[in-house]
Amino acid sequence: MAEPTAALEQARGEREPASTGTAAIELSGLRRDFGDRTALAGLDARLEPGRTVAVLGPNGSGKTTLLRILAGLLRPTAGIVRVLGCELPAESHGLRGRVGYLGHEPLLYRDLSARENLRLGAALHGLDRAGSEARIGRLLAAIGMERRADEPTGVLSAGMRQRIDICRAVLHEPELLLLDEPDAHLDAGARGLADPVIGPGQGRTRVIVSHDAERASRGADAVLELG
DSSP states (O other): OOOOOEEEEESTTOOOOOOOSSOSEEEEEEEEEETTEEEEEEEEEEEOTTOEEEEEOOTTSSHHHHHHHHTTSSOOSEEEEEETTEEETTTGGGGTTTEEEEOSSOOOOTTSBHHHHHHHHHHHTTOOHHHHHHHHHHHHHHTTOGGGTTSBGGGSOHHHHHHHHHHHHHTTOOSEEEEESTTTTOOHHHHHHHHHHHSSOTTOEEEEEOSOHHHHHHTOSEEEEEO
């Protein structure tokens, strides 16, 4: 496999703002190997707070690997990774409660209902019970899942589970959203409901991995191409 290359570009002709201090994400010489296979090699990038980057590339180019490193779920083999001012992996504790991660597979307990899964997530983040109940209700309504919220997630469709997992990822109002194929299993109507929930706003930074270059780039300030 050829070593991945990367380029951070302005999306749709928008101007990238001048640096205002601490970047939301800084990568310098990032490398990640899996045995004899190199997933990421020599990756350099910088993303300012409140901006969105779309990460594009073919299968096997390291997109999900990059997202998992940014989430603190994988250690880099070499290089420097700083996320929200914390150098990873040494300072990963500083990211607790500040990052929302949406992976390939929903991080849900299938025998619990949507509401119970979200209550568990709120408890893990130490959220106030009364406040989190209200937020859970608002998110379930926004994503169109309030009528199915008390059924075990294991009996729901893949698209419905994806919608619940989107709620889980934003429940604690993270500064940084890491989204791996957020449109997976969603039809056009569900995408329309999800967009306001995980879209830009409230000053949060977003990293979106997608195979759909046109859709991912539409709301992005920059594009990171891996190949």
